[in-house]
Amino acid sequence: MELIFAGTGSAFTMDNWQSNIVVKNKDKNMLIDCGSDIRFSLRDIGMSVFDMDAVYISHLHADHIGGMETLAFCTFFVPTAKKPTLYCEGSLVKELWDTSLKGGLKGIEGKLVDLEDYFNVVPLLKNEGFYWGGINFELVQSLHISAKYMILDSFGVIFNTPKEKRIYITTDSQFAPINNILKCYEEADVIFQDCETMYKSGVHAHYDDLNTLKPEIKKKMYLYHYQDNVVKEWDTWTKKAKEDGFKGFVQKGQSFKFD
Numbered sequence: 001m002e003l004i005f006a007g008t009g010s011a012f013t014m015d016n017w018q019s020n021i022v023v024k025n026k027d028k029n030m031l032i033d034c035g036s037d038i039r040f041s042l043r044d045i046g047m048s049v050f051d052m053d054a055v056y057i058s059h060l061h062a063d064h065i066g067g068m069e070t071l072a073f074c075t076f077f078v079p080t081a082k083k084p085t086l087y088c089e090g091s092l093v094k095e096l097w098d099t100s101l102k103g104g105l106k107g108i109e110g111k112l113v114d115l116e117d118y119f120n121v122v123p124l125l126k127n128e129g130f131y132w133g134g135i136n137f138e139l140v141q142s143l144h145i146s147a148k149y150m151i152l153d154s155f156g157v158i159f160n161t162p163k164e165k166r167i168y169i170t171t172d173s174q175f176a177p178i179n180n181i182l183k184c185y186e187e188a189d190v191i192f193q194d195c196e197t198m199y200k201s202g203v204h205a206h207y208d209d210l211n212t213l214k215p216e217i218k219k220k221m222y223l224y225h226y227q228d229n230v231v232k233e234w235d236t237w238t239k240k241a242k243e244d245g246f247k248g249f250v251q252k253g254q255s256f257k258f259d
Contacts, residue, residue: 001135001161003192003256006041008194008224008249009062011063015231016252017041018063019194019224021169025162027103030054032157032169036066047251049074054085054132055119058171059144059154060092060100066257068096069104072118076108083120086131089139089155090123125153135159140184142173145203155204158184161258165189172225175205177213185217192250194225197237218245 002024006169007017018035022045029051031038042048049071057065062063073206088096097115106112126132129138137163144154154172161167168188170181177185185191196204204225210218223246230249241248 038067
């Protein structure tokens with residue numbers, strides 16, 4: 001099994017690609033999120049949207065769904081293309097179509113269409129999982145944004161490799177190492193954690209906050225979804241992360257192979 005980080009940058013990166021991940025297993029490929037620059041980031045790792053059998057959407061920000069129109073149209077209009085399977089927490093499916101994708105995808109010449117015309121849609125229950133490519137992915141609900149009285153969650157994933165190594169990918173999450181997040185930190189063998197490295201927006205874990213975690217958690221943790229200051233000062237930030245006890249920053253295009 002292999003994880004390839006097509007990009008590792010923040011939503012507004014100019015020196016990186018957005019943080020979208022390809023999971024490869026048993027000759028199958030799944031995207032974890034599909035951001036606006038996905039056609040370029042896939043190209044740079046020698047792949048394209050036509051190689052994707054499935055896509056998992058964690059939440060509805062553009063750096064995680066902005067490439068869905070490209071994926072939909074490309075696979076719809078090419079007769080030999082696979083119809084991708086879409087995995088998404090159930091409450092997000094309707095919103096994904098109604099507020100984000102419908103404007104561009106609702107009509108093709110001669111007919112009106114909907115999300116199911118482009119994807120094999122699999123809505124997921126909160127705290128449920130899905131089975132893909134021989135792997136059981138479990139959803140990890142976390143707070144991304146508290147918008148006055150509305151909570152906007154992101155759904156990370158935790159799963160086992162074929163030889164039972166436990167992997168946790170946070171997607172986008174506030175710094176909140178309690179309850180289910182702490183449990184995932186503790187049981188995971190490898191953690192891929194979103195990490196801000198400039199201003200504190202409050203909607204991602206910031207490096208300074210993550211640096212307060214216990215050493216036994218940090219030593220399992222790779223950092224991604226960082227701002228361009230890390231790219232510009234790569235050696236400095238890499239050295240700092242190692243000295244602070246992290247496994248380090250994930251670089252654009254980096255691959256992780258697991259038995």
